[in-house]
Amino acid sequence: MSTLLANLNEPQLAAVTLPAEHALILAGAGSGKTRVLTTRLAWLISTGQVGPQGVLAVTFTNKAAREMLTRLSAMLPVSTRGMWIGTFHGLCNRMLRAHHRDAGLPQSFQILDSQDQLAAIKRLLKTLNVDDERFPPRNLQHFINGAKEEGLRPAQVEAHDDYSRRCVELYQAYDDQCQREGVVDFAELLLRSHDLLERNQFIREHYQRRFRHILVDEFQDTNRLQYRWLGLLAGGGAAVFAVGDDDQSIYAFRGANVANMAAFEREYRVRNLIKLEQNYRSQGNILACANTLILNNRSRLGKNLWTDSGDGEPVRVHEALDDRQEAQWLVEEVRGLVRDGWARSDVAVLYRSNAQSRVIEHALFSAGLPYRVYGGLRFFERAEVKHALAYLRLIENPADDGAFLRVVNFPTRGIGARSLEALQDSARGGASSLFAAVAGLSGAAAAKLTAFTRLIDGLAAETRRLPLPELVEQVVERSGLAAHYLAEKEGQERLENLRELVNAAAAYLAEEGIGQDVPAAVGVAAAAAPLPANLLADVPEVLGDAAPEAGGAALPAMTPLAAFLSHASLEAGDNQAGEGADAVQLMTIHAAKGLEFDGVFVTGLEEGLFPHENAVTGTPRGGVRPGATDESGLEEERRLMYVAITRARQRLYLSFAQMRMLHGQTRYSMRSRFLDELPEGSLKWLTPRTQARAEPAWSEGYRGAWEGFDAPARGGARPAQGGAGASAWSSSTRGGAARGRADNGDTGRLGPHEQRAAQRFDRGIAYRVGQGVMHARFGEGVIVGIEGSGDDARVQVDFGRVGVKWLALSVAKLETLG
DNA sequence: TCGGTTCAGAGTATT
């Protein structure tokens, strides 16, 4: 015990040892959140307040769940097997497996990942002859998932017009299709589990009695449905211990509802609110930047990070001419760090959007610096792996039409579109699965299709006695997949991935504690083999309550194969590229959340990119509203910046470029407003700090500037679309009231940005960004930047094909146009 | 049925 609680700081200790009541822990970045969570768990158990079976701990990612399990077993001499620690989806899956009948699901229902779901929707639209131009599958997927995450079944979705009525119909048809085929999507796992708890008093009370303590990680990321799910579980008096950080809420776009934190505090009458503000990760200047920046957000619960490790180095800021130069500079800095003895893997390069990685990769590659890009295709998402899984799914559940269509003609068996159309017609007529409909078919196509179903039947029968890894191996061989990739020129890697799938099956069994000698296709309980503890350990207990006389042997059990398939859906695996190597780490800021590095580069700090244009204008969410600003979107971007900054332990670089290739066109942007929200004293500019920022291109001011501006006849002279990133502080300075020439210093109700811009204007340069000009030698151009004043004044002009030039006004002869 | 061409779209993402 003493070792368990040793070295906790005061608020950490207070949180860990709170009484069995609801609590909200506001855990700042790097404040030891995971430690508090796991130590709380360990403390509750080791003090005998609750047994390992009496707690439920839920996370968002498998990684976080694994970490919690690992740390917990290091702290406690207790087997974590069978404990309810996992992701929302994993735990819901577990619950649905245990009560599949009550949940209205077949014993071995399969889980659709996003890819599968989209395919299912496309298939549905085709079957129903729906115009997929009017109802794009992606939109429908979004609509369906959105509804489910709000806890809404089709009947409960409000539809006020024909279009949304049709969407609701399609939602219903999609759910029917899933039900027919015995599959559930990710959102359905949660919703089904929620509905089960809500409707079935017996099951609900069982779990309410069982879980006395509910611990939730990353509470700021919960959506409404997850909040309600927790509510049902906690309804019997469990103590909810919610840990989160509203300042790190960066997933609103995928349904996260930060308001759940405030709602929790209110609805659960939380009396224990603890803030963890001591940061053990970053040095002072870095924290000062984070703290000062986030003060610009209005909607916060409020928190201020501190450290006792000193100021450390200043935060370095670099301005580059363009994206390539930014990357080049970065490469030089990294080289310097490596020379100084840094490991490359201690350095991370962060960016707002994936597209930005290309230029950086190019520069790193050219310099021979090893790097690793996070994200991308993961193991179980690979085409060849999905193909193999589709065969396995058919063995487990022949009604899975999605799996059927995926592999019926892969490798090719001469089964073309026409045969499949005939089959689909027949299946529709008989309301049966495609697999079942094959039997009723006649003609030339029938023979080939029958050969396919025989293959599957044969595999199912002959592999029934085999342990899972051997089953997988057999399927890879006899499906023809192995031969197919062997014959393919570039099939080597795919073949290796298929071999890896066999290993993954073996590893899965080992992890779940299922004996390797258990036949894969035979129900685990029926075979009297050890239960896959994580999946079924509590079933007897549940059924024991329901029907004390029912013995465990009568249990409907899931096969190791079915269990492995759901594992494959729920955990997509890593993208293995370059793992373990000493390489510079490249990733989006989103992907960096939760990680930390000695050195961090945050790149592309430009208006339009970061904060991202769409977030600021509220597009496409909420429709295109040019010129509008979206405060909540901007605040989320700022939190993203906060996350980025707080990844760094020791050294932080912030960089931006004056122009950047975007969508094939050169874009000019102002530096990000976030840079101007950092405390000057904590920064060190590596390049001269230029003057004021202007309003971003898409703002009110942008339109003001371009109105009345006649684009030069030669299209090339006009900056690329949205190009006058540096446009128009001239008009925006007056809050958009009077347009045109800025001629006074009325800065009364202006924000800091506008004020600075207005001051700049007072210095009396008669040019403005966005202004068309004519140069004797370079021709027509557009001003994209202004610097200095008086005799030192320079303007940056885009002359289209001629290029972008800085011109000193005292030297260059410019004529204004328009 | 494959392979080339064309076209649109290009923000962040876990399960």
Add this chain to the structure above:
DNA sequence: TCTGAACCGA
């Protein structure tokens, strides 16, 4: 500019 998906011809 670059990518992925859809489409058409052999």
